[in-house]
Amino acid sequence: MKKVININFQGQVIAIEEAAYELLKQYIDSLKKYFSREEGGEEIVNDIENRIAELFGNRLKLGINCITDEDVQTIISSIGRPEDFDADYHDFDYAYGEKVSLQQVAATEQPNDESAENAKQRTLYRNKNDKIIAGVCSGLAHYFKIDPVWMRIAFVILFSVLFWVYLILWIVLKPETLETNVAKRLYRNPNDRFLGGVCGGIAAYFKIDAWIPRLLFAAPLFLNLMGMISIPFFPWNKFFDDVDFNWSINMSVIVIYVVLWVIIPRANTVKQKLEMMGEEEYIKSIRETVSDNIANVKSKADGGDNYTKSYLATGIADNSEKIIVDSMPPEPPRHQTPKAYVNTTASSGNSGCLSVLGIFLKIIFFTFAGIFAVAMTGMLIAFLVAGTKFIPLKSLFIDQGYENTMLWLSVALLFAVPIISVIVWIIRRSMKAKSRPAIGIASIILWVVGIFSATMLGFKIAEKFSVESSTENVQALSTFNGDKLYVDMSNYPSDYYLFSSGFGPGTDLDNFPYYTINEDSLLFSNIKLQIVQSQDSLYHVRTISSSSGKNLKIAKRNTEQFTYPLQQQDSLLLLPEFFSTPISQGFRMQGMIVEIAIPTGKKIEIDERLDDYDNFTTNSSVRRKLKKSRNSKAFDWDYGEEYILENGDLNKTVILTDSI
Amino acid sequence: MNIENTQSQMRKGVLEYCILAIIRRNEAYPGDIIDEMKNAGLQLLEGTLYPLLNRLKNAEILTYRWVESTSGPPRKYFMLTQKGEKFYELLESTWTELSTGIDAVIKGNYKKEENKPNNNTKQ
Numbered sequence: 022m023k024k025v026i027n028i029n030f031q032g033q034v035i036a037i038e039e040a041a042y043e044l045l046k047q048y049i050d051s052l053k054k055y056f057s058r059e060e061g062g063e064e065i066v067n068d069i070e071n072r073i074a075e076l077f078g079n080r081l082k083l084g085i086n087c088i089t090d091e092d093v094q095t096i097i098s099s100i101g102r103p104e105d106f107d108a109d110y111h112d113f114d115y116a117y118g119e120k121v122s123l124q125q126v127a128a129t130e131q132p133n134d135e136s137a138e139n140a141k142q143r144t145l146y147r148n149k150n151d152k153i154i155a156g157v158c159s160g161l162a163h164y165f166k167i168d169p170v171w172m173r174i175a176f177v178i179l180f181s182v183l184f185w186v187y188l189i190l191w192i193v194l195k196p197e198t199l200e201t202n203v204a205k206r207l208y209r210n211p212n213d214r215f216l217g218g219v220c221g222g223i224a225a226y227f228k229i230d231a232w233i234p235r236l237l238f239a240a241p242l243f244l245n246l247m248g249m250i251s252i253p254f255f256p257w258n259k260f261f262d263d264v265d266f267n268w269s270i271n272m273s274v275i276v277i278y279v280v281l282w283v284i285i286p287r288a289n290t291v292k293q294k295l296e297m298m299g300e301e302e303y304i305k306s307i308r309e310t311v312s313d314n315i316a317n318v319k320s321k322a323d324g325g326d327n328y329t330k331s332y333l334a335t336g337i338a339d340n341s342e343k344i345i346v347d348s349m350p351p352e353p354p355r356h357q358t359p360k361a362y363v364n365t366t367a368s369s370g371n372s373g374c375l376s377v378l379g380i381f382l383k384i385i386f387f388t389f390a391g392i393f394a395v396a397m398t399g400m401l402i403a404f405l406v407a408g409t410k411f412i413p414l415k416s417l418f419i420d421q422g423y424e425n426t427m428l429w430l431s432v433a434l435l436f437a438v439p440i441i442s443v444i445v446w447i448i449r450r451s452m453k454a455k456s457r458p459a460i461g462i463a464s465i466i467l468w469v470v471g472i473f474s475a476t477m478l479g480f481k482i483a484e485k486f487s488v489e490s491s492t493e494n495v496q497a498l499s500t501f502n503g504d505k506l507y508v509d510m511s512n513y514p515s516d517y518y519l520f521s522s523g524f525g526p527g528t529d530l531d532n533f534p535y536y537t538i539n540e541d542s543l544l545f546s547n548i549k550l551q552i553v554q555s556q557d558s559l560y561h562v563r564t565i566s567s568s569s570g571k572n573l574k575i576a577k578r579n580t581e582q583f584t585y586p587l588q589q590q591d592s593l594l595l596l597p598e599f600f601s602t603p604i605s606q607g608f609r610m611q612g613m614i615v616e617i618a619i620p621t622g623k624k625i626e627i628d629e630r631l632d633d634y635d636n637f638t639t640n641s642s643v644r645r646k647l648k649k650s651r652n653s654k655a656f657d658w659d660y661g662e663e664y665i666l667e668n669g670d671l672n673k674t675v676i677l678t679d680s681i
Numbered sequence: 682m683n684i685e686n687t688q689s690q691m692r693k694g695v696l697e698y699c700i701l702a703i704i705r706r707n708e709a710y711p712g713d714i715i716d717e718m719k720n721a722g723l724q725l726l727e728g729t730l731y732p733l734l735n736r737l738k739n740a741e742i743l744t745y746r747w748v749e750s751t752s753g754p755p756r757k758y759f760m761l762t763q764k765g766e767k768f769y770e771l772l773e774s775t776w777t778e779l780s781t782g783i784d785a786v787i788k789g790n791y792k793k794e795e796n797k798p799n800n801n802t803k804q
Binding site for chain 2 (some may be wrong): 031032033052056059060061064071074075077078082099100101102103105
């Protein structure tokens with residue numbers, strides 16, 4: 022059983038076996054590909070199509086039912102396949118008046134063209150045929166042989182990262198007309214649509230019912246609306262308590278839908294519908310409607326189209342096995358004619374939802390992209406300027422040697438490469454030099470190397486903070502007369518300088534360690550001061566030094582190198598302003614806890630100057646240590662107040678005297 | 682040395698001349714040209730004719746007009762331009778030169794004139 026279809030070919034209605042049609046289509050595609058390199062190639066193909074149409078017409082006039090495989094084969098062999106006239110034809114590549122020896126042409130041109138043919142498969146282009154903005158995603162998808170939609174989704178999601186990639190590829194890649202090379206694609210389904218056919222298309226793609234994606238899209242909106250409505254006596258919106266009308270969720274659903282609407286092309290032609298549904302499904306749906314259509318076809322035949330009439334008269338009567346597919350059920354009768362292919366290149370065709378909306382969105386996109394590009398450039402400059410401020414901090418994170426090299430490599434590649442390549446592109450454009458994809462590809466590779474190196478460096482730095490450790494040190498204070506310990510701060514005796522980020526006061530960056538005057542040590546004020554109950558009748562000071570490091574050994578060694586000299590003058594305890602570490606440690610989240618243990622019945626006062634301490638720790642090892650060793654809890658207290666420890670509690674002495 | 686290659690090279694050289702000759706006699710559409718060539722016993726792959734016509738047209742040697750056809754799509758009827766006329770004349774003289782010359786070479790007629798090489802082709 023062979024299926025026969027009617028096609029509109031160059032204005033002729035031709036009855037043709039489906040297999041023959043496929044053959045014809047392939048052949049014309051191959052011609053198109055072949056002649057696309059030539060000026061006026063489309064016209065040539067059009068001429069050939071005209072000729073084929075004429076030959077078909079002659080054939081049908083002889084009274085046969087339809088064009089068969091063999092007819093097409095005969096015509097193809099009389100016209101010749103591209104590979105047949107390859108040799109013949111290329112030598113005509115003469116410029117009139119210019120003398121080129123045939124041999125030379127044959128020697129140089131031919132291999133080039135063959136490789137060009139292959140190269141089109143292998144190299145990256147922008148796809149003119151299927152594009153939303155510049156065809157970059159589509160070209161990439163063609164290169165990796167995947168559905169362009171996924172590529173677009175990736176670019177939308179990772180917009181911030183891939184923006185530059187897109188821009189660079191747009192600049193670098195040459196546009197080219199590419200045919201799809203995936204069998205199944207996600208399309209918007211025009212036959213099953215509520216708004217844009219996005220859900221219908223998704224349903225067709227995953228072979229599920231259309232209400233499933235629709236529900237997924239509508240549910241958040243619906244739930245939120247339900248939550249908004251309150252009915253008296255039946256406060257059912259209580260059920261939706263935790264789904265407040267949440268604009269961010271609703272907006273994101275809408276945004277997702279609109280984005281999909283834009284980036285998923287509409288299935289316009291039969292070929293695209295086949296790709297959307299998978300061939301079997303589609304043919305099934307055709308078969309279901311065929312019986313209805315036969316009646317249609319008949320009435321149409323009476324209408325007077327000669328070809329259809331004669332075809333039907335013979336076709337139906339003689340061969341009831343044949344399924345006649347005249348008007349494709351969900352589609353106007355025009356099977357995609359080869360002629361239509363030519364035109365798809367000119368119109369941007371299947372992109373965008375409504376072309377007006379498409380244009381509108383494009384304008385919006387370009388506006389935003391422009392603003393974004395300016396902002397990105399501004400930020401880039403800001404980063405570079407601000408970056409110089411961080412140079413003194415660099416050594417705290419980055420070792421000399423290869424890490425340092427890696428840093429500069431990353432900076433150079435990440436920032437300099439895009440800037441230089443844009444400049445180069447502008448210069449080359451203004452000088453009208455031929456576009457050279459090699460330059461673009463090289464700069465992309467360099468940029469990717471930059472990303473790689475920066476990521477590696479990031480890991481290297483993160484590794485230095487991977488292990489935390491701490492060291493504990495307990496010191497008993499010598500006994501003194503009186504029952505009150507006064508705790509004060511001793512200023513750092515010599516000058517030091519501090520880092521200022523210049524980003525306004527009070528940023529975290531300003532808590533970075535200070536340098537000693539001869540830059541041999543770092544000074545930290547990252548100290549947490551707390552008071553606990555002493556186990557005996559003496560005051561004790563416990564210091565817990567904490568640090569991160571690449572491994573436990575290094576972290577531990579770091580903590581042992583802290584310097585924090587206590588001074589006791591009778592009842593006066595002086596705590597240093599900073600603890601210091603050798604500069605070679607770098608910044609490793611060093612911190613310290615100073616715990617003053619006070620015996621029962623004794624008093625303590627902590628001077629307000631110690632408020633300079635940061636009172637901050639995140640070191641988990643320290644927290645573990647505190648939890649393990651603490652018998653009594655750390656008390657709450659304020660600076661500049663006198664406290665007495667009584668009955669296991671720290672009380673203000675002032676309040677006591679007042680109450681008496 | 683590939684015989685087919687040589688053969689096709691030989692044919693190729695005169696193809697353009699033949700086509701122009703046919704068109705010069707009477708304006709013709711590609712179908713005519715192919716038929717005439719076939720009738721004359723000259724093999725021609727149609728696929729090579731179209732690009733050739735297109736190039737000749739682009740070089741302003743040919744021009745065409747559309748003519749409605751009863752048996753199919755409208756046809757392009759080609760004719761020579763003035764430039765084409767001159768081009769054809771040049772080709773023609775070259776061809777006469779070549780054919781007589783080659784004839785002479787093959788038959789060995791030129792041997793007698795060995796000392797007057799300039800006259801070779803004018804015999």
